[in-house]
Amino acid sequence: MRPFQYLRPKTVGEAVTMAADHPDAQYIAGGTNLIDLMKRGITSPSTLIDINHLPLKKIEHRYDRTRIGALALNSDVAQHKLVTRRQPLLAEALLAGASGQIRNMATVGGNLLQRTRCSYFYDVAMPCNKRNPGSGCSAEGGINRTHAIFFNANEKPSCIAVHASDMCVALTALDTDVVIAGPNGERTLPFKDFHRLSTQQPELDTYLAPGELVTAIEVQDNAFTEHHHYLKVRDRASYAFALVAVAAALQMDGGKIWEARVALGGVAHKPWRYWAVELMLRGNAPSEKLFREVAEHEMRSAKAGEYNAYKINLTANAMVAALKTAAGIS
Template structure:
């Protein structure tokens, strides 16, 4: 691990100023992803800005939304009474992610900002445009079993690893950020980027901007929700495919729907067209299969991940059936 400077500001402005002045600086909170990357030489920041002294860990209800501070721990959010009451899908997604030990260290902001778990990204001896722009994407012609079937480019086919983020994009969350030019709000669906020609840029954060909180609007998604995570083992593992499903049902008719997938794209993948296909229809397996067909439009597999073309729609159907309590 390379040498680096370390600072621990107690004021938000000091953290933003330090981040804005030094493009080689990185924010650290729980460190559950960044420290691993530094040990492997994948990331070599010259300065770490520890933000754990900032007052950004509150979980509260304001107006018609649940606001969760960026430093709130994943484990604490998953067990919070307000979250369980207002946003149970988020709690399910958090509990599906990582191990209990990691959930008790990882923060909401860090979870959103974690890097891909692509093995070509993690191995500095292999080509990776995300780690070293212009070096090539080893996964394109390599072992791509875990990789994307949506939204990829010829520069990168890696997937975003977060479970929490799949639920947040489904729930129309908003990311609150603060930077040198002031505060702004970013719809969660616009926070992460597709790879395009710049896969090294994971998000639309500007230089010096700090994630301060996430807001989730109240909605009628407190009963018929389910987060399904398909993985290679029941213990700590990243998703091959995951589905966040939320339904509002009245007299067996779907009045509203939210649907998103993980493990299939460079960003949490919202299925808006499939949602439209669900609204106004009966909550039946046939309806869910029709929506899954819509969801899979445009999907394309590579040599080793063709199984996802079957696994993904089947997972969507199963998640919807569980959410709706359809046998």
């Protein structure tokens, strides 16, 4: 690990100024990902700005939104009454992530910014476009069992890694905004526009500008509190990243689906919202047949490598399973 300078701001304004003054700096909160990255030599900031003392832990309800401070711990959010009552899908997804110990350290803002878990990204001896732009993607043509099957339709991907978060899959399915502080004040980004697909700049995971700081997320109230399910398919029962994850949320009435949300994890460079499926579900009575039809519909656009072809079937199956549970049919 490269030696670094440690700074501890007291206010958001101070933090943002520090970041502007130290272009090589990184914010640190729970450190559950950043410390690994520093130990493995993937990130070597000369300055760490410890934001743990900023007043960004609050979870509150304002107007029609649940606002969660960026420093709220994953474990606190998952069991907060506002979240379990108004955004149970989010709570479910949080509890599917990492382990109890990590959730006790990890923050909401950090969860948004965690890097991919692609093993080539983590090994500095291997080429990786995300870690070392232009060096090549080792996963393409390598061991790509956990890698992406959905890509930006218009561009050849320079990186086939997937986003690792569970929480972000749920937030993608819901209507979420990200509140960001920067040198020029506060701005808000819709969650769907926060993460990037793999482009020619795979080193960038988000549309956050240098020095900007996530201060909160805001999740819109919804009618999905009864019919929702977060299904995470993984190699072991806990503490493993998703092979495929499905966040399914339905608004049902009179035996019909009136509104549907489906987002996927483990299949793309960012959590993948399934817009077409949502349209196809609307106005229909839930059935395994319907879910199978809509699940397989968009899989036609999936592209697999040597080791992850199974994900095409698995994604469709997981979607059927998640929708069935959400709809309450067996």
